Amino acid sequence: MVHLSQREQQLPGSAIESILDASAKDKRVISLGPGEPHFGLPPPLLAHARVLIATSNHYTAPSGLLELREAICKKLARDNKIHALPENVVVTTGSQEALLIATAISLDVSEEILLPNPSYMAFLPTIELFNAKPRFFALHEEHDFEPNPDEIKKQINQKTRVILLNSPANPTGNVIRRKIMEEIADIAVEKDLAVFSDEAYERITYERKHISMASLNGMQDRTFTFQSFSKTFAMCGFRLGYVAAPEEAAAAIRKTHLYTTICAPTLSQKLGIKALQLPHKYTDSMVREYARGRKLVHSRLNNMGLTTPLPHGAFYAFSNVKHLNKSSTQFALDLFRKEKVAVIPGSDFGTNGEGHIRVSFATELSLIKEALDRMERFTNR
Ligand SMILES: Cc1ncc(COP(=O)(O)O)c(C=O)c1O
Structure with a gap:
């Protein structure tokens, strides 16, 4: 059995x-x-993928192709006001793998991470896989399911290490406004916590503008920014995402990445370079x-x-x-x-x-x- x-x-x-x-x-x-x-x-990617197949049979370094990480840094500066170096970026097999590894390197057993309820269904199991402890802050329909900084603050204790945010949000469609982001940033600084910022849907917004947590004053040193090619370029099946994190954290993620999937698929990484060159x-x-x-x-x-x-x-x-x-x-x-x-x-x-x-x-x-x-x-x- x-x-x-x-x-x-x-x-x-x-x-x-x-x-x-x-x-x-x-x-x-x-x-x-x-x-x-x-x-x-997108048609240009389809044509390019055919050409790339022949040269995509090898592994890359666990951090990902340098050319791709350089393109990601440019994109982060242009679109998100995040000023990262290639050493800060690790390319992963979907942003979900980045989240998994970030959890592994950030939380010891029974240390706590705050997350929204309701939120994306993979968050909780990811935390539980590492025997870390989830603690929830409630989102309320009457407030458009936007996090309430006071409720976040109430959940913090000696064992709290990370606040996890997801904006634009699955499943609620909420986009956190700048004022709320800033209040949460202040809490993270005051309590010396890291922020996991899941930005998989960053390009899909309507009248509200997406704000990256790491673009706020002083936050880049404590924020893990997770972004993805899945939704922006309709590339879900290529499994390509990345995390931009403080250098020490990025090095730890790189190390662990070698033991999870070694590297993101090479074909997808090369296609990612092309995707970042596409006009908006x-x-x-x-x-x-x-x-x-x-x-x-x-x-x-x-x-x-x-x-x-x-x-x-x-x-x-x-x-x-x-x-x-x-x-x-x-x-x-x-x-x-x-x-x-x-x-x-x-x-x-x-x-x-x-x-x-x-x-x-x-x-x-x-x-x-x-x-x-x-x-x-x-x-x-
Ligand atoms: C909020 C959120 N984060 C992350 C992911 C995973 O994205 P990826 O395809 O980059 O692993 C999803 C997928 O639906 C999602 O909804």
Whole structure:
């Protein structure tokens, strides 16, 4: 018999998996579940990838190709006002691997990291894998799910090492405003904490502007900035992300990276260099398309009685279904069975996600319309 560790057995399963599995098998299903762009690769990248295959069969250094890290530094300075050197950057197999390694090098057993509830479903298991201790600060619908610095401060104790933030946020679509960022930065400085800043959706914002924590005065010395090629360039499957961190931390991440995946895929790294040379128009046109979906989803969900704050970034709406008197998982399962629409139950994102569903608008507009018609029929019943 196979022995499974207790750690593995305690990792949460997610409802997302079974719903997305079932929706892939049934052509009648419209999925508003996806956490990734529905667009193909920008055409210049597709053409270039073909050429790169032949020279991409070797490993790179664990930190990633120097040319790519130099391009990332330029991008960080231009777009994020972060002034990093190639030594500060480690290229990883998706930004998720960077988060995993950063957790490994920052937290000893039972040391604490503060994270939002609800938040991206990978955060908590990542922390638990290293037997570090998660401590949550609640996000509230009436405040657009924006973190409250006072609530963060209340959770800090002797064992706290890191504050984790995600803006633009999955699953709520919130984008943290500068004033709130600054207040959280002050707390991090006062309590001498690191900040993990997950910026996977940095390029997908609407009327609010994305602010990088590391761009704030003095914060670069304590901030780990996680960014990704997945959403900005529709490159999810290439698994390419990176972290920019203080030099000592970057060296530690580099060291551990050798023992996780050695290096990010070489083909993806080379393609990443090309992606960073693309004019902004490719990402901008994706964002314009998301903006159409956002408008439609936001107004229709509210009109059908599912209270939904306007998402300021990413491609998710987070809707309240509490008045229907069923759990978010039951809502998602019933909607799936009766109307063949897949959404993600809010409980997958933490206890405070309960009573909500995540509706992704990274889907073709005509399908979004049809899915919303079906949802309206379902909620009217
Ligand atoms: C908030 C957040 N962070 C990180 C990731 C992982 O991104 P990557 O593809 O760079 O590993 C995701 C993916 O959906 C995400 O939603």
